[in-house]
Amino acid sequence: xxxxxxxxxxxxxxxxxxxxxxxxxxxxxxxxxxxxxxxxxxxxxxxxxxxxxxxxxxxxxxxxxxxxxxxxxxxxxxxxxxxxxxxxxxxxxxxxxxxxxxxxxxxxxxxxxxxxxxxxxxx
Amino acid sequence: xxxxxxxxxxxxxxxxxxxxxxxxxxxxxxxxxxxxxxxxxxxxxxxxxxxxxxxxxxxxxxxxxxxxxxxxxxxxxxxxxxxxxxxxxxxxxxxxxxxxxxxxxxxxxxxxxxxxxxxxxxxxxxxxxxxxxxxxxxxxxxxxxxxxxxxxxxxxxxxxxxxxxxxxxxxxxxxxxxxxxxxxxxxxxxxxxxxxxxxxxxxxxxxxxxxxxxxxxxxxxxxxxxxxxxxxxxxxxxxxxxxxxxxxxxxxxxxxxxxxxxxxxxxxxxxxxxxxxxxxxxxxxxxxxxxxxxxxxxxxxxxxxxxxxxxxxxxxxxxxxxxxxxx
Ligand SMILES: [Cu+2]
Numbered sequence: 361x362x363x364x365x366x367x368x369x370x371x372x373x374x375x376x377x378x379x380x381x382x383x384x385x386x387x388x389x390x391x392x393x394x395x396x397x398x399x400x401x402x403x404x405x406x407x408x409x410x411x412x413x414x415x416x417x418x419x420x421x422x423x424x425x426x427x428x429x430x431x432x433x434x435x436x437x438x439x440x441x442x443x444x445x446x447x448x449x450x451x452x453x454x455x456x457x458x459x460x461x462x463x464x465x466x467x468x469x470x471x472x473x474x475x476x477x478x479x480x481x482x483x
Numbered sequence: 484x485x486x487x488x489x490x491x492x493x494x495x496x497x498x499x500x501x502x503x504x505x506x507x508x509x510x511x512x513x514x515x516x517x518x519x520x521x522x523x524x525x526x527x528x529x530x531x532x533x534x535x536x537x538x539x540x541x542x543x544x545x546x547x548x549x550x551x552x553x554x555x556x557x558x559x560x561x562x563x564x565x566x567x568x569x570x571x572x573x574x575x576x577x578x579x580x581x582x583x584x585x586x587x588x589x590x591x592x593x594x595x596x597x598x599x600x601x602x603x604x605x606x607x608x609x610x611x612x613x614x615x616x617x618x619x620x621x622x623x624x625x626x627x628x629x630x631x632x633x634x635x636x637x638x639x640x641x642x643x644x645x646x647x648x649x650x651x652x653x654x655x656x657x658x659x660x661x662x663x664x665x666x667x668x669x670x671x672x673x674x675x676x677x678x679x680x681x682x683x684x685x686x687x688x689x690x691x692x693x694x695x696x697x698x699x700x701x702x703x704x705x706x707x708x709x710x711x712x713x714x715x716x717x718x719x720x721x722x723x724x725x726x727x728x729x730x731x732x733x734x735x736x737x738x739x740x741x742x743x744x745x746x747x748x749x750x751x752x753x754x755x756x757x758x759x760x761x762x763x764x765x766x767x768x769x770x771x772x773x774x775x776x777x778x779x780x781x782x783x784x785x786x787x788x789x790x791x792x793x794x795x796x797x798x799x800x801x802x803x804x805x806x807x808x809x810x
Contacts, residue, residue, distance in 0.1 A: 405770065406771040409775060421778065460796065464769040464770045465769060465770075467769075
C-alpha cells in the first residue's frame with residue numbers, strides 16, 4: 361500500500377466518522393415550541409394510549425411506535441422526511457398528511473402540535 | 484422526569500389541599516370539618532406526648548418524678564382519652580347524621596351499578612324504575628345545586644363509590660341497594676374512584692360527575708333520550724359496518740343500531756358526548772377511542788374487552804370516527 365492510498369483511507373475513515381457523528385447528534389429542533397407544554401398536552405389528549413413516550417409513565421400504548429429518539433429519526437410514518445414542517449401537520453391530522461396512516465386526527469391546534477414536536481425532538 | 488397523571492379521575496386526588504379536603508357541596512362539607520377537627524386534636528395530643536417524652540429524657544429530676552406519678556397515668560392515660568374520644572365520636576355522629584337523611588320525594592334518582600371494572604349508570608324514571616330510563620356509563624351528570632339520590636348496587640364483587648369533593652364513600656354490595664345523596668354547588672367536573680379493591684384493574688376504575696345548570700341539564704337529558712344518530716359521512720358509515728362485522732354489539736348497546744344490544748359492556752349510544760373512556764381513565768377523542776379498541780388490554784390490563792388487533796388501520800379510523808360521532 362503506498363502513501364497516498366493510506367492517506368486516502370484515513371480521510372475516508374474520518375469522513376465516515378463525521379457522518380455517523382452527524383447522525384447521532386440531534387439536528388432537529390423546534391425552537392419556537394414549548395416542550396414542557398408539549399408534554400402536558402400529550403397527557404391531556406392521550407397520545408399514550410397508542411405510544412410509549414419518554415416522560416409518560418402510563419399508559420405506554422403499543423398500537424404505534426415508541427416515540428423516543430424522534431430527533432434522530434430520518435423518516436416518519438410511511439416515509440415522510442422528518443422535519444418540523446412535516447411532523448407538525450402529521451401530529452394534527454395524520455390521515456391527511458400521510459394517506460393510509462392508522463393514526464387518527466388528534467384534537468390539537470397548530471401551536472400545540474409545535475410544542476409537542478419541540479418535546480419529541482428533545483427526547 | 485415524572486409526568487402529570489393522564490387519568491381523568493386521578494386528577495380528583497391531585498393538588499393541595501387534597502380534593503377530599505375541598506368540599507363542593509353540602510354532603511361533603513361536614514366530612515371536611517370533621518377531618519380538620521380530627522387532625523387538630525391529633526396534633527395537640529402529639530405535642531403533649533412529645534413534651535412528656537422530652538421531659539422524661541432531659542427534664543429536671545423533680546419534674547421527671549411528677550410525670551412518673553401513678554395519678555397522672557390514670558388521668559392522662561385513661562380519663563383524658565376516654566373524654567376526648569367520646570366527645571369526638573358524639574361530634575362526628577352529629578355532623579354526619581345529615582348525610583344519611585331520607586331522600587326528598589321527587590328528588591332525581593340515579594342507579595349506579597359497579598361492574599368489574601366500570602360503572603353502569605341509569606337515570607331512573609319518576610316511578611324509580613328503569614323503564615325508559617336513559618342508560619350511560621362511567622359518567623353521571625347532575626343539575627347544580629340540587630340533591631341527587633344515588634342507588635348504589637353491584638353486579639359482581641364489592642366496589643365502593645367515592646367522589647371525594649361531593650360526599651362520603653359508600654360500598655356497593657351485591658344483593659343490596661345502598662343510598663347515597665350528593666350535591667354539587669358549582670358547575671364543573673368532579674372525579675371519582677372505586678375505593679374498594681375489586682381485583683385486577685381496580686386502580687383504573689374511575690368515573691366523573693359533571694354538574695351543570697338546570698336548563699343545560701334538561702337539554703342534555705332530552706338528547707340522551709334519543710336513539711343514536713345515523714352516520715353522517717362515509718367514514719362513519721364504514722365505521723358502523725366495522726362495528727357490526729366485528730360483533731361489538733354482542734357486548735354493547737347502541738340504541739338505534741340493529742343488533743347492538745349486548746349488556747356485558749358500557750352503553751355506547753351517546754359515547755361521543757362523554758368526557759372519558761375506559762372508566763374515567765382516558766380523555767375521549769378519536770385517537771383514544773382507536774387506541775382503546777386496538778389494544779384495551781395494553782391500556783387497562785385484565786379488563787373484560789378483548790383487544791381488536793385484527794383491525795386494519797382504515798377500519799380502526801372508521802370505527803373510531805363512528806363512535807366519536809355518537810354525541
Ligand atoms: Cu374497585
